[in-house]
Amino acid sequence: MSIPALSSQLRSNFKIGVFDSGVGGLTVLREMLIQLPHESVIYFGDTARVPYGNRSKGEILRFVREIIAWMMGLEVKMIIMACNTSSALVLEEVRSEFPIPILGIILPGARAAVKNGKKIGVISTQATAKSNAYQQAILEINPTAEVWQVGCQEFVPLIEGDRIHDPYTLAVAKRYIQPLVETGIDTLVYGCTHYPHLAPVLKQFLPKSITLVDPAKHLTIAAAQELAILRLNRLPSLEHTQPKNHPKLPQKTQFYVSGEPEQFAHVSQQWLGYRPDVAQVPVATLETMQSPASTRASLSMSGASSPEV
Numbered sequence: 001m002s003i004p005a006l007s008s009q010l011r012s013n014f015k016i017g018v019f020d021s022g023v024g025g026l027t028v029l030r031e032m033l034i035q036l037p038h039e040s041v042i043y044f045g046d047t048a049r050v051p052y053g054n055r056s057k058g059e060i061l062r063f064v065r066e067i068i069a070w071m072m073g074l075e076v077k078m079i080i081m082a083c084n085t086s087s088a089l090v091l092e093e094v095r096s097e098f099p100i101p102i103l104g105i106i107l108p109g110a111r112a113a114v115k116n117g118k119k120i121g122v123i124s125t126q127a128t129a130k131s132n133a134y135q136q137a138i139l140e141i142n143p144t145a146e147v148w149q150v151g152c153q154e155f156v157p158l159i160e161g162d163r164i165h166d167p168y169t170l171a172v173a174k175r176y177i178q179p180l181v182e183t184g185i186d187t188l189v190y191g192c193t194h195y196p197h198l199a200p201v202l203k204q205f206l207p208k209s210i211t212l213v214d215p216a217k218h219l220t221i222a223a224a225q226e227l228a229i230l231r232l233n234r235l236p237s238l239e240h241t242q243p244k245n246h247p248k249l250p251q252k253t254q255f256y257v258s259g260e261p262e263q264f265a266h267v268s269q270q271w272l273g274y275r276p277d278v279a280q281v282p283v284a285t286l287e288t289m290q291s292p293a294s295t296r297a298s299l300s301m302s303g304a305s306s307p308e309v
Contacts, residue, residue, distance in 0.1 A: 010230075010232055011075075011077065011232075012077070012231070012232050012234050013234060014075045014076055014077035014232075015039070015040045015041060015074065015075060015076050015077070015254075016032070016036075016039050016041050016076060016077065016079075016223070017041075017044070017068075017072075017074070017076035017078065017079045017080065018032070018041055018042070018043050018044070018079075018080045019043070019045070019046065019067050019071070019079070019082060019083065020044075020045055020082040020083045020194075021045065021046050021047075021050040021051055021052040021083055021086075022045045022046070022047050022050040022051070022160045022194070022264075023045060023047075023159065023197070023264065023268050023271070024082070024083065024156070024192060024195075024197070025045065025082030025083065025193050026043075026193075026268055026271050027190075027194075027196045027197065027214065027271075028080060028082035028105070028193055028216040028220065029043055029082070029253065029272075030216075030271065030272070031216050031217050031219075031220040032080075032223070035220045035221065035224060036220065036223070036224055036227075036233075038233075038234045039227075039233075039234050039252075040234070040253070040254075041252065041253045042071060042253075042254045042256070043253060043254070043256070044067055044070075044071065044256045044257070044258075044281070045255075045256075045258070045259075045264055046063060046067065046257075046258050047160070047257045047259030047260065047263070047264055048257075048258035048259035048282075049063060049258060049283065050156065050160055050259075051125065051156040051160075052083060052085040052086065052125065052127065053085050053126050053127045053128065053153060053192070054125075054126060054127065054153065055085075055127065057089045057090065057127075060085060060086055060089050061089070061090045061094075063086075064081070064086050064090050064094055065094060065289070065290075065291040066287060067286065068094060068100075068102070068291070069098075069289035069291055070281065070285070072098065072100060076100070077100070077227075078100065078102075078103065078223065078226070078227065078232065079100055079101070079103070080102075080103050080219065080223055081102065081103065081104045082105065082193050082219070084105055084106065084109075084124055084133075084191050084193060084215075085125045085128050086104075087104030087105045087106045087133070088104075088106055088124075088127065088128045089128075089131055097291045098291065098292060101226055101230065101232075103219065103222060103223055103226065104219075105193065105215045105216070105219045106133045106134060106137050106215075107137055107222075108215050108219045108221070108222045109134065109137075109190075109213065109218060109219070110134055110140075110189075111141060111218065112189075112215060112217075112218045113134075113138055113187050113189045113213050114138055114141045116186070116187045116211045117145075117185075117186035117211060118142070118144065118145050118146065118186065119145075119146050119183070119184055119185045119186045119187065120138060120146065120148070120187045120189060121148045121149075121150070121180035121183070121185040121187065121188045122134045122135070122148070122149045122150070122188075122189045122191040123149075123150050123152050123155075123176060123177060123180075123188065123190065123191055123195060124191030124192050125151060125152070125153070125156065125191075125192050126151035126153050127151075128151070128191055128192065129149045129191075130151065134149060134191055135147040148180055148183055148185065149191070150176050150177070150179070150180060152172075152176045152192075152195075155172070155176075155192065155195060156192065156194050159194045159195075159197050159198070162266070162267050164197060164200065164201060165200070165201075169198070169201055170201050170205075173198060173201050173205075174205055177202065177205075177206070178205075181207065185210060187211045187213055188202075188206070188210050188211070188212050188213065189213045189215065190213065190215065190216075191215075196214050196216065197271065199212070253276070254279075255268075255276045255277065255278040255279070256280070256281045257278055257279075257280060257281070258280070258281055258282065258283050259280075260280075261278035261279065264278050265277075265278045
């Protein structure tokens with residue numbers, strides 16, 4: 001299945017597509033429901049293939065291409081990669097392939113970190129840490145900053161497994177983060193969208209002098225600015241108007257996962273404040289999707305002419 005040329009066909013009443021490897025991107029979704037209350041969102045969690053942090057770049061690129069291609073068949077006007085691993089490894093490649101605005105989370109997080117301090121710790125997946133994406137982004141903004149990165153391989157499975165309040169999770173968190181505290185960091189960046197879910201755990205032992213930076217908030221601000229620049233922001237209408245103190249709009253968000261819908265609904269309920277209706281998009285379906293670049297390549301090999309994308 002190929003992708004139509006949508007760059008000139010995007011409309012303000014289209015949806016925003018948000019994806020992550022699992023429940024981590026819900027931290028981005030919550031910010032969007034508060035800061036962009038008039039927008040409709042499609043959320044996809046690739047729960048059948050979580051975690052991404054121990055995957056190769058080639059695997060992640062394939063997964064991300066499939067997800068974006070699938071989302072573009074659902075009338076989306078923007079894609080938000082609510083996944084630090086994907087943003088760190090493949091953002092620029094997919095941006096060059098798809099005719100739609102695609103936002104990553106690394107740069108907004110780096111900008112926020114630099115505003116908060118100069119001795120910055122970043123906790124992330126192994127893949128994000130190895131990419132040095134945060135370090136490079138932070139040092140480009142402020143070359144005098146000091147950056148320490150820690151790959152926290154166990155965090156995502158613990159969060160996806162609903163084990164945040166397990167004593168083992170606290171022990172693991174101390175093992176990963178205490179060395180950063182001992183270096184004297186003044187700022188700690190959640191370098192994975194899953195990790196803000198660990199806030200109750202981290203606050204048990206982190207010094208109050210350390211500022212926690214959640215890139216999800218700053219990614220949402222960047223998305224709002226981009227929509228305004230492109231004149232794709234959705235204006236309020238009477239049927240979508242709700243009180244300011246009611247940020248949760250479940251009827252405007254569609255949830256999909258590649259794995260078990262019930263498990264996702266159960267785990268996500270505590271962060272969304274309601275139990276979402278979740279549909280499954282099997283991996284086999286995603287694997288039928290193709291990016292414009294892969295479509296061009298297959299047509300070239302067959303001797304056919306490439307459609308415009």
